[in-house]
Amino acid sequence: MRKVAIVGVGMIPFGRYESESLVEMLAMPALRAMDDAGIGDRAVDALYVGNMAAGMFNHQSAVASALADYLALLPAAADTIENGPASGGSAIKNGLLAVASGYYDLVLVVGGEKMRDVIGPRATDTVATMTHPTAEYIYGVTLPSLAGMFTRLYMEKYGVTERHLAQVAIKNHNNGLLNPYAHIHASITQEGILDSPHSVVNSPIVSDPLRLYDCCPVSDGAAALLLCPAEMVAEFKKPKVVIAGFGQATDTQTVQEREDPTDLKAVRLAAQQAFAMAKQTPRDVDLAELHDAFTILEIAESEHAGFFKKGEGARALEEGRTRIGGDLPINPSGGLKARGHALGGTGVAQVAELVWHLRGEAGQRQVKGAEVGFSLNFGGFGNNVTAFVLRREA
Amino acid sequence: MKELVAYRCKKCGLIMYPKHGRCLRCKAREFEPFEAEGDARLITYTDNQTLPWGIDDRQRFLGIVEFANGVKAMGWLKVATPKLGMKLKPHWEPVRVMGGEDVYGLVLRQGK
Numbered sequence: 147m148r149k150v151a152i153v154g155v156g157m158i159p160f161g162r163y164e165s166e167s168l169v170e171m172l173a174m175p176a177l178r179a180m181d182d183a184g185i186g187d188r189a190v191d192a193l194y195v196g197n198m199a200a201g202m203f204n205h206q207s208a209v210a211s212a213l214a215d216y217l218a219l220l221p222a223a224a225d226t227i228e229n230g231p232a233s234g235g236s237a238i239k240n241g242l243l244a245v246a247s248g249y250y251d252l253v254l255v256v257g258g259e260k261m262r263d264v265i266g267p268r269a270t271d272t273v274a275t276m277t278h279p280t281a282e283y284i285y286g287v288t289l290p291s292l293a294g295m296f297t298r299l300y301m302e303k304y305g306v307t308e309r310h311l312a313q314v315a316i317k318n319h320n321n322g323l324l325n326p327y328a329h330i331h332a333s334i335t336q337e338g339i340l341d342s343p344h345s346v347v348n349s350p351i352v353s354d355p356l357r358l359y360d361c362c363p364v365s366d367g368a369a370a371l372l373l374c375p376a377e378m379v380a381e382f383k384k385p386k387v388v389i390a391g392f393g394q395a396t397d398t399q400t401v402q403e404r405e406d407p408t409d410l411k412a413v414r415l416a417a418q419q420a421f422a423m424a425k426q427t428p429r430d431v432d433l434a435e436l437h438d439a440f441t442i443l444e445i446a447e448s449e450h451a452g453f454f455k456k457g458e459g460a461r462a463l464e465e466g467r468t469r470i471g472g473d474l475p476i477n478p479s480g481g482l483k484a485r486g487h488a489l490g491g492t493g494v495a496q497v498a499e500l501v502w503h504l505r506g507e508a509g510q511r512q513v514k515g516a517e518v519g520f521s522l523n524f525g526g527f528g529n530n531v532t533a534f535v536l537r538r539e540a
Numbered sequence: 541m542k543e544l545v546a547y548r549c550k551k552c553g554l555i556m557y558p559k560h561g562r563c564l565r566c567k568a569r570e571f572e573p574f575e576a577e578g579d580a581r582l583i584t585y586t587d588n589q590t591l592p593w594g595i596d597d598r599q600r601f602l603g604i605v606e607f608a609n610g611v612k613a614m615g616w617l618k619v620a621t622p623k624l625g626m627k628l629k630p631h632w633e634p635v636r637v638m639g640g641e642d643v644y645g646l647v648l649r650q651g652k
């Protein structure tokens with residue numbers, strides 16, 4: 147297997163895109179990634195597009211073919227990759243394996259979603275189609291409600307409190323203020339979202355115990371990466387950042403069939419695989435982008451990925467260890483909470499963020515001296531998870 | 541309540557709901573269908589106040605229960621105040637309208 151590098155990165159600010167089509171929205175970060183690497187008119191061999199539900203959100207299918215045409219990448223191979231909210235992670239995986247195998251040299255990976263073409267309850271319903279059609283979906287279960295049920299058990303078992311959840315939101319919104327790509331640029335306080343009488347208005351219950359500020363926004367957004375074999379990096383203008391490790395694992399489709407519903411087995415396995423492939427440990431990681439679609443997930447994933455012992459993630463958060471400047475900054479981008487969550491765009495945006503930090507290009511939110519980064523993209527309610535370890539190399 | 545059909549692996553005895561093509565534990569392909577029976581104990585729940593398109597209710601308690609005979613399932617809790625561990629009685633009732641038709645599912649109540 148060849149070692150694979152990321153030589154180009156591009157993103158567009160997450161939020162709402164009213165006048166651009168889905169394909170125009172995906173094209174913008176793709177062109178930025180190509181320019182970032184400085185590939186000029188050089189041919190791209192293949193394109194992988196991570197997208198969950200353009201068929202439902204935008205009434206469009208075969209998105210990768212449309213993007214290959216729009217960007218004049220023809221006759222490059224092109225595939226749309228769907229793995230729910232982990233579609234981005236899966237698209238990167240496909241690009242990684244294609245380059246590692248020696249089959250393709252230059253591969254463009256784009257992830258994105260245009261969710262705000264539909265109203266909120268429609269978006270909630272579309273995302274809920276990931277659940278089991280007869281054992282879950284029919285009841286009106288949503289991803290926030292699966293997360294609510296998980297949170298209730300996690301609080302009971304590990305002593306996580308609403309205060310801890312609010313601290314995740316506050317930290318990530320503070321980080322988001324430093325990120326020009328973030329969907330939400332707003333500073334929030336514990337007073338405003340939890341303690342004051344106005345908190346029930348500012349942050350109403352979505353699916354208890356989770357409130358509005360425990361949940362990510364519904365975003366339009368996209369990001370892109372350009373991959374090549376590590377030995378080709380010198381042909382481009384950027385420092386060498388390699389995908390040192392990758393992992394992916396599945397778990398039962400329904401949460402109810404898990405022996406211990408608080409155990410995120412797929413997170414644990416995907417992270418273990420990624421660290422084993424990279425020949426590194428969680429202690430080597432300088433920053434992590436975790437899938438905080440719900441505040442509880444940042445805490446639970448930080449434990450399952452091996453950064454903290456089970457039940458100790460909340461304490462690490464309280465002690466400030468996961469802030470920018472702490473010993474393991476988590477979600478310096480603002481995470482899904484503040485940068486936003488554009489389904490298929492998220493996994494690619496997480497890795498783009500890591501690349502910027504490993505190159506020293508992350509501006510005000512830069513994690514100083516970062517050499518190793520980790521990302522985790524959580525599909526379904528933890529039933530299909532991807533993880534990456536990135537490393538800066540000389 | 542008659543319609544919540546679970547599956548017991550004929551080889552290793554693992555109870556599964558919903559249906560699988562192979563046993564999650566031993567990979568065998570033969571199952572004995574059986575009904576969920578007895579009281580249902582509440583394992584976890586949420587007060588979902590943001591229901592998706594297609595459901596007009598402002599709020600629903602949703603939860604996961606375990607039946608006395610080992611079946612675990614999600615259902616709609618029609619109770620005033622859910623509590624972890626509480627015992628509930630299962631009913632099979634309309635839970636959603638899809639394509640103009642009532643779709644039936646698990647509804648849980650206290651008492652009979």
Ligand SMILES: [Zn+2]
Pocket residue numbers: 549550551552553554563564565566567568
């Ligand atoms: Zn079996």
